[in-house]
Amino acid sequence: MFNYRLYWTFAKKSFLRSAVYRFDVWSRLGSNVIFLLMWGSIWTALYAGREEAGGVSFQAMLTYIVVSQFLSGVNGAGTPLWEIQEKVRTGDISLELMRPFDVPLRYLFADFGSVFFYMITALLPLYIILFFFMDLSLPNDPLIWLAFSFAAFIGFLIRYCIEMAFGLLTFFLVETGGVEDIFYFAMSLLSGSVIPLWFFPGWLASFASYLPFQGIYYIPNAIFIGEIAGYQILTSIGVQLFWVVVTYIFLRLVWNKASQKVVVQGG
Amino acid sequence: MAIIEVDQLMKEFKVAKRETGFLGAMKSLVKREFYTKHAVKDVSFTVDKGEMVGYIGPNGAGKSTTIKMLTGILVPSGGTVKVNGIVPYENRQANAKNIGVVFGQRTQLWWDLPTIESFELLKEIYQVSHSRYKENMDTFTEILGLDEFINTPVRQLSLGQRMRADIAASLLHDPPILFLDEPTIGLDVVAKERMRTFIKEINKERDITVILTTHDMEDIEQLCKRMVLIDHGQKVYDGEMAVVKNRFGKIRTLVVDLEQHSKPLTLEKAEVFKEEAGKYWIRFNREDISASGVITQITQTHNIKDLTVEEPEIESIISRIYQEGFDGVEQPIPVKSGS
Numbered sequence: 001m002f003n004y005r006l007y008w009t010f011a012k013k014s015f016l017r018s019a020v021y022r023f024d025v026w027s028r029l030g031s032n033v034i035f036l037l038m039w040g041s042i043w044t045a046l047y048a049g050r051e052e053a054g055g056v057s058f059q060a061m062l063t064y065i066v067v068s069q070f071l072s073g074v075n076g077a078g079t080p081l082w083e084i085q086e087k088v089r090t091g092d093i094s095l096e097l098m099r100p101f102d103v104p105l106r107y108l109f110a111d112f113g114s115v116f117f118y119m120i121t122a123l124l125p126l127y128i129i130l131f132f133f134m135d136l137s138l139p140n141d142p143l144i145w146l147a148f149s150f151a152a153f154i155g156f157l158i159r160y161c162i163e164m165a166f167g168l169l170t171f172f173l174v175e176t177g178g179v180e181d182i183f184y185f186a187m188s189l190l191s192g193s194v195i196p197l198w199f200f201p202g203w204l205a206s207f208a209s210y211l212p213f214q215g216i217y218y219i220p221n222a223i224f225i226g227e228i229a230g231y232q233i234l235t236s237i238g239v240q241l242f243w244v245v246v247t248y249i250f251l252r253l254v255w256n257k258a259s260q261k262v263v264v265q266g267g
Numbered sequence: 268m269a270i271i272e273v274d275q276l277m278k279e280f281k282v283a284k285r286e287t288g289f290l291g292a293m294k295s296l297v298k299r300e301f302y303t304k305h306a307v308k309d310v311s312f313t314v315d316k317g318e319m320v321g322y323i324g325p326n327g328a329g330k331s332t333t334i335k336m337l338t339g340i341l342v343p344s345g346g347t348v349k350v351n352g353i354v355p356y357e358n359r360q361a362n363a364k365n366i367g368v369v370f371g372q373r374t375q376l377w378w379d380l381p382t383i384e385s386f387e388l389l390k391e392i393y394q395v396s397h398s399r400y401k402e403n404m405d406t407f408t409e410i411l412g413l414d415e416f417i418n419t420p421v422r423q424l425s426l427g428q429r430m431r432a433d434i435a436a437s438l439l440h441d442p443p444i445l446f447l448d449e450p451t452i453g454l455d456v457v458a459k460e461r462m463r464t465f466i467k468e469i470n471k472e473r474d475i476t477v478i479l480t481t482h483d484m485e486d487i488e489q490l491c492k493r494m495v496l497i498d499h500g501q502k503v504y505d506g507e508m509a510v511v512k513n514r515f516g517k518i519r520t521l522v523v524d525l526e527q528h529s530k531p532l533t534l535e536k537a538e539v540f541k542e543e544a545g546k547y548w549i550r551f552n553r554e555d556i557s558a559s560g561v562i563t564q565i566t567q568t569h570n571i572k573d574l575t576v577e578e579p580e581i582e583s584i585i586s587r588i589y590q591e592g593f594d595g596v597e598q599p600i601p602v603k604s605g606s
Binding site: 003005006009010013016017020021091092094095097098099100101262263264265 | 280281338339340341342356359360361362363364366368370373375377379380384387388391392393394420
């Protein structure tokens with residue numbers, strides 16, 4: 001049933017499409033670097049010359065931020081929330097219903113294309129240089145690299161399911177500002193993208209640990225710097241896998257409801 | 268053999284009532300009231316294979332709603348639809364392979380990429396074989412001149428080029444049925460002509476069934492032998508275009524420009540239905556009175572500066588059917604001022 005070639009073509013075309021917007025690549029990269037500098041300086045100031053805080057060395061913390069910014073570059077290259085909302089409002093998505101393909105999957109594969117383009121043209125070159133010239137703590141074990149890449153990929157899928165589902169909520173809402181606020185708040189704080197979960201006050205840390213967002217940044221980052229190690233890596237990835245299934249079901253539910261609404265109410 | 272069967276089709280929408288004022292807004296936060304809008308009411312028709320049918324109606328008549336039900340992206344509230352033996356909304360993806368759709372108001376091409384990329388994508392979406400794809404592309408390139416702009420990004424195409432690309436895109440997978448929703452909207456005369464020639468040709472050569480909605484009367488006159496007229500969600504007329512023209516073709520309009528005068532214009536067997544700055548639009552039935560007969564009447568009391576006799580245009584016929592219903596039109600013409 002799964003038409004691999006078709007979805008692969010979506011990825012390919014979307015890769016080409018990204019190549020059209022070269023300026024976009026540079027501006028994204030620019031803002032990525034600015035955020036990196038910002039969070040780098042904030043954490044340098046917070047450590048205030050100390051070698052270690054909360055059992056985590058300054059070097060590891062800086063690595064955490066650099067890796068986190070890399071991942072946010074990756075995640076940011078997919079179809080953003082506002083664009084999904086826009087496509088719902090203009091009816092573009094409703095019209096895709098009359099095509100013989102699955103809409104959520106089609107967007108996922110298109111995202112693979114654009115993310116891949118952005119990664120090889122901008123992100124990887126930049127971050128390889130950073131890894132060389134900055135004093136970061138890189139894992140020695142290739143298995144850790146592998147676990148990190150896998151966790152980062154699962155994190156990407158979790159983020160995709162949540163962002164797409166949130167975007168599709170536009171079908172049911174007139175005013176979508178609230179959804180956006182919740183989404184970006186969760187993405188920046190609860191995911192641990194700029195503050196690792198171990199620095200959270202106890203109640204917030206346990207709150208975040210019951211949510212899927214930690215799987216997007218915190219888990220891969222913490223694996224990378226060794227905060228999550230040994231068998232914990234497996235349980236953390238297990239948690240991620242659990243969330244990817246849950247968020248995927250959530251996305252499917254929203255999509256089914258949305259397409260049901262389109263076909264009954266005309267969108 | 269009927270390829271499209273529509274029987275007592277209905278579509279109702281529930282529309283939320285918007286209450287005004289602060290209290291109303293508060294109230295609608297808690298409890299919203301709805302009213303039902305009947306977009307399509309009890310419409311039935313069948314279309315045979317290879318037919319070309321104009322689906323005509325004013326804005327908001329229910330044309331697009333019907334088309335959407337035929338494409339499967341809307342579920343009817345009542346009645347049945349069958350397209351090429353398939354119930355569209357039950358089997359949307361199978362139906363998708365049988366139909367081609369062009370919306371004049373929006374493109375289905377990938378905006379940022381060269382046109383050819385969208386064609387290649389559609390080839391994969393509809394799993395068109397390589398040889399068939401090549402054949403079709405060759406044919407369309409020849410008739411529509413796609414090679415002029417095939418490597419240009421879609422966003423840089425002119426509207427005429429974009430429409431040509433869009434219609435080619437809708438036909439790549441050899442659908443037996445083609446839905447065209449205002450395919451000539453916004454095009455210049457030459458581009459419109461080119462589009463019509465193409466539509467006629469694929470209808471004839473490939474035996475593709477075409478359903479066309481349009482506001483362009485030239486489109487209807489040139490393309491559709493048959494037309495289905497709908498208004499307020501209901502079918503007003505279904506039959507040959509020629510019959511409509513014959514039936515209402517007897518009505519002529521005389522436009523006269525009169526010199527300064529004080530007397531009102533009174534005419535027998537003809538009536539003034541519009542007056543503007545000394546210009547009069549006069550309607551008469553050719554069987555009751557000739558144009559010269561009307562003119563003679565006028566010259567008895569007024570001096571004519573200028574005059575023209577307008578042939579009945581399908582446009583005015585349709586606007587009269589909209590206003591008065593199909594059966595009412597032949598009755599004595601009601602006087603409408605200023606319309």
